[in-house]
Amino acid sequence: MKIGIDMGHCLTGYDTSARGVFVESEYNRIVGKKVIQKLKEKGHTVINCTIDGGVSSMYDSLARRVKIANENNVDIFCSIHFNAGGGEGTETYLANPSAFINQEYYKKNYAIAKSINDKVAASCGFVNRGVKHEDFYVIYHTKAIAVLVEVCFCDSKSDFAKLDTDKVAIAICEGLTGEDYSVKIPKVETTDNLYRVRKSWSDVKSQIGAYRILENAKKECDSRSGYSVFDKNGVKVYPIAKAENPKNETIPNSSNSKEKIIKEYSEKGLFTCTVDAINFRNKPYVGSDNPIQGQYYRGEQVYYDYVVITDKYVWISWISAITGVRRYMPITDRIKNEKWGYVV
Numbered sequence: 001m002k003i004g005i006d007m008g009h010c011l012t013g014y015d016t017s018a019r020g021v022f023v024e025s026e027y028n029r030i031v032g033k034k035v036i037q038k039l040k041e042k043g044h045t046v047i048n049c050t051i052d053g054g055v056s057s058m059y060d061s062l063a064r065r066v067k068i069a070n071e072n073n074v075d076i077f078c079s080i081h082f083n084a085g086g087g088e089g090t091e092t093y094l095a096n097p098s099a100f101i102n103q104e105y106y107k108k109n110y111a112i113a114k115s116i117n118d119k120v121a122a123s124c125g126f127v128n129r130g131v132k133h134e135d136f137y138v139i140y141h142t143k144a145i146a147v148l149v150e151v152c153f154c155d156s157k158s159d160f161a162k163l164d165t166d167k168v169a170i171a172i173c174e175g176l177t178g179e180d181y182s183v184k185i186p187k188v189e190t191t192d193n194l195y196r197v198r199k200s201w202s203d204v205k206s207q208i209g210a211y212r213i214l215e216n217a218k219k220e221c222d223s224r225s226g227y228s229v230f231d232k233n234g235v236k237v238y239p240i241a242k243a244e245n246p247k248n249e250t251i252p253n254s255s256n257s258k259e260k261i262i263k264e265y266s267e268k269g270l271f272t273c274t275v276d277a278i279n280f281r282n283k284p285y286v287g288s289d290n291p292i293q294g295q296y297y298r299g300e301q302v303y304y305d306y307v308v309i310t311d312k313y314v315w316i317s318w319i320s321a322i323t324g325v326r327r328y329m330p331i332t333d334r335i336k337n338e339k340w341g342y343v344v
């Protein structure tokens with residue numbers, strides 16, 4: 001699209017602007033330059049119809065702007081202003097219907113004026129004063145669809161407090177073109193670094209959220225029962241597994257509760273504990289006749305060379321460098337499907 005942008009009023013001489021809480025002509029340019037930049041970034045051709053000064057009269061200022069627009073055959077013309085005179089909010093003008101030979105063209109012009117007005121008002125929470133008709137010189141004499149937007153009141157402190165020129169510029173661009181100019185914030189984190197809230201890691205369908213921030217995942221988890229937070233490796237990080245916590249462990253008294261070994265094999269790896277603590281023993285089952293020999297705590301690592309899978313746990317095993325005794329430590333609760341750390 002070829003778009004004519006007119007930043008209202010001259011900076012010196014004739015046709016200078018209202019001065020309120022801020023100087024209108026300066027803010028017309030602050031907003032207008034942002035509009036021009038954004039439109040160009042989207043690939044539009046922008047014709048700057050602004051006249052900054054050196055005019056012989058107010059009429060000269062306005063006529064020169066229109067001349068630039070008409071000579072360049074712009075598709076749309078937008079004159080950017082701020083209002084004054086006591087009031088609040090946004091209003092946007094187009095010429096009266098009688099100024100249009102083709103009423104379809106009028107309807108199109110009206111729709112764009114309304115879109116700009118609604119978007120600008122909403123962008124900063126200004127009062128929406130609506131679309132108005134007035135045969136202002138610059139919108140009456142331009143051949144193109146033409147609007148004049150009064151962003152808000154330059155003599156209103158409350159409007160000035162709300163004014164965000166970036167948001168206004170985006171609103172004007174979107175209203176003019178019907179395109180989306182909202183800023184796309186690039187995702188810094190990949191989805192791999194999310195904390196997922198699920199019933200179990202394997203129950204993908206139970207997932208109720210994935211969070212970049214662990215605390216947010218915990219909050220979501222706390223709001224429901226039966227859910228846990230898993231890190232990107234599928235390691236349960238919240239709530240902390242209690243089953244092998246040395247203080248909370250319930251040890252079966254009878255040795256006939258020994259775990260049934262399903263599979264065992266040599267495998268070398270490095271395990272990192274991600275729960276408060278895990279007990280290790282000299283045999284791969286939890287029982288009072290198989291006393292706890294020690295613990296690994298959160299963040300601690302151990303090299304292992306053997307894996308035993310029982311009906312209850314996945315155990316890793318290694319030979320203690322100090323005692324020369326083979327140790328066994330559960331790292332996954334197979335019944336609850338909880339991982340207490342990760343292996344690499």
Ligand SMILES: [Zn+2]
Nearest residue numbers: 008024081082
């Ligand atoms: Zn003005």
